[in-house]
Amino acid sequence: LTRERYPVRRLPFAQVSEDDLAALERIVPGRVITDPEELEAPNVDWLRTVRGSSKVLLRPRTSQEVAHILRYCHERNLAVSPQGGNTGMVGGSVPVFDEIILSTTLMNQVMSFHDVSGVLVCQAGCILEELGRYVEERGFLMPLDLGAKGSCHIGGNVATNAGGLRFLRYGSLRGTVLGLEVVLADGTILNCLTSLRKDNTGYDLKQLFIGSEGTLGVITAVSILCPPKPSAVNVAFLGCPGFAEVLQTFSTCRQKLGEILSAFEFMDAECMKLVELHLRLASPVRESPFYVLIETSGSGAGHDAEKLSDFLEQVLGSGLVTDGTLATDQRRIKMLWSLRERITEALSRDGYVYKYDLSLPVERLYDLVSDLRARLGPRAKHVVGYGHLGDGNLHLNVTAEAFDVSLLGALEPYVYEWTARQRGSVSAEHGLGFKKRDVLCYSKPPEALQLMQQLKALLDPKGILNPYKTLPARA
Template sequence: GDVAFFQRLMPGRVVTGEEEVKPFNVDWLKSVRGCSQLVLKPQTTAEVSEVLRYCHERNLAVNPQGGNTGLVGGSVPVFDEIILSTALMDRIISFDKVSGILVCQAGCVLERLNEYLEEQGFIMPLDLGAKGSCHIGGNVATNAGGLRLLRYGSLRGTVLGLEVVLADGSALDCLGSLRKDNTGYDLKQLFIGSEGTLGVITAVSILCPQKPKAVNLAFLGCQSFAKVLETFTTCRAMLGEILSAYEFMDEKCMQLVESHLKLSNPVTDSPFYVLIETSGSNSTHDEEKLNNFLEQAMASGLVTDGTVATDDKKIKVLWSLRERITEALTHDGYVYKYDLSLPVGKLYDLVTDMRARLGHSAKNVVGYGHLGDGNLHLNITAESYSHSLLDAIEPFVYEWTASCSGSISAEHGLGFKKKQFIQYSKPHEAVVLMQRLKAMLDPRGILNPYKTLPWAP
């Protein structure tokens, strides 16, 4: 009966075959697997409304899914939830060249949007390694950070409006395109980062910056983490408004991208590497600033070797060293992933402590991330999953993070894998209020159940 209803609603866009459904059941990391038997591919908000109205009435659980690149097991079912995929909701609704405001459906792939905007002299305000697959709706649902946050800020600032279908099927039109609007509570913020648990995002209005005329990239080697930090303060002071990214990776990361992906290290082997991007409007001016900074960094011994790219091709090659670390890690064995916000000065201490703690029981313990945002990606690999190794890592990693008032999830969200650790970063009263909001917006608990929040008794 249920399948027949959906087939009538969206003929040809209901997937039921075991083989066809399989990829929707497994996450990008291949670390969690659901057993859904039904994938729905709506094209319009009205169809999403019809689906949720029906599921609400019939008490059927629904798992919203975008590009399925999420890293915390939030994008795939735990049991047999119906998968609601935004894959066919990929229409650009409007773009205003004066304001830079883009309005589009939630299933638009981030990279496609960026290409569309580049033709008009603009770019998306966010960029991440998964850009070729992730959807803008998924980005908003996870409040994705990524590589441009340092410059353009978080989605909480750049998303101007959202259209959301609530659990009972009613559509909430908050798809405004205003920079300033203080009329009542800012409801869209509730859905940004809600990981599909409060509503299905169907359309997004987002403020996009002009495409910078001049982009330069420097890839540098540093001899210690203290020097990585000092290089950051120096470059912030000397590059000012043109600094658009400051990323770091340790030597283990470099070894992994070299051995698993056959990328080559463009500089002399060093314990740490930093990637500095500048984006501005005047190439002569930007290059002069960057060169002055590099001269000073070299002369004072902050940096021991480096290379600079100004052309698109070399820029892409250098960026891939950093962007493809996540991919390289998956070739190294089973990966225990942690995405932490920490006071920037202490960021690498956790990697060092973890390495000492685990000794030979781990294959590799690596650290990299968005240093400019105080965001560490700590990854531990082993030949295969081991419960005793997990016990050695957790809750130690969360206690360590809580002891310096950090966040146990800087940008990936809590999903299925981290939801039971929320108390390390949020007080009890905050979790209870979140549970009350969830109960109000989704009283039957049909939207992405078993995710983000611990179970409310």
């Protein structure tokens, strides 16, 4: 699967021997997995577009065990692919060849939670949704949320600098992550697991590892700031007659809802068709060319309801919105969110998915979708646009019955060139992983690429950590 679609050659790392297996067994007794059946799933990515051939998966429980593993692999020149929930969208979480898979599945302990500051410290393998439940029981909220919450790990979220559905309100993990513990390629434990809001002592090293996709170190623990859980949450799901109206609804929303706005997501009619077809979900509003999901989170139900009704009156009255529904109870809120969150799942049931995750000037966000629909014609099964409109982040997805090299040729580099002309980003939130490493140059100058290569060489001189990922292959 991998090598036919993506030309890449194995680098001269050592191969895992019987002696290596015995040594690893001494480090993580009973947690060295070599059963081919058990290795099937962790070798394939969520989208089923890339497949590795690793014969060993390790399940450490502690940072010390991770350190021992990496010290050993570094000495032996064995390549390692760190893996969290394996929900990544760019083929970064699975081996390309026979790299050892280092899974954080058993590193799932909460280490501390402070109910005044809201600072949570936990191991990297904690599942996002479980952390959400843990902090919500204590009156707080995780500052990030995404459709993959049921399986993704907080370590994987930090390693990809995941954006998601709450970015508009709580910002990037670069702001909410206060500290990290990381094991470097040679097994050194770097303990920067502080819980301080302010700390200007020297370079902020944790930032290097946030979004580094397992290429600079293995994140073993995370300290993260959780905001208080809002007492009033409302979700409005609205239909808009055109993209210009979506944009005007967004502007009105910012003016009218101001500080209580916590999400502004959009999806087009094709997305709705796919969730109806593949997931049997029903649209709660009349058919429209576009839909927006607006969430408010505040501290006073009465105050928020008043603001929301004022906003709805304006957008419905002016024709920006043609139909809408409002939810205030948890069950219905969840139902409305699932229409947006489960688009990824619906797409993957539609066929092979060509997935693009772009940052663009918000006014031009949908132009590329319309442009591609015309460019591809019947060659594509569906061309859809959805995403985090409030953050200027478009998810452009194209589906086809099967992978087709000529369709790929019509999409790339066209999509990347189009994005670069707008001075956008070719990866807004998913990272580069294995599938997009060669397009980094569309969003960063050569000097930045060179410095990235130098940092990689400094932190991982043998290149054993997640090889073939994030940085382009050297010329």
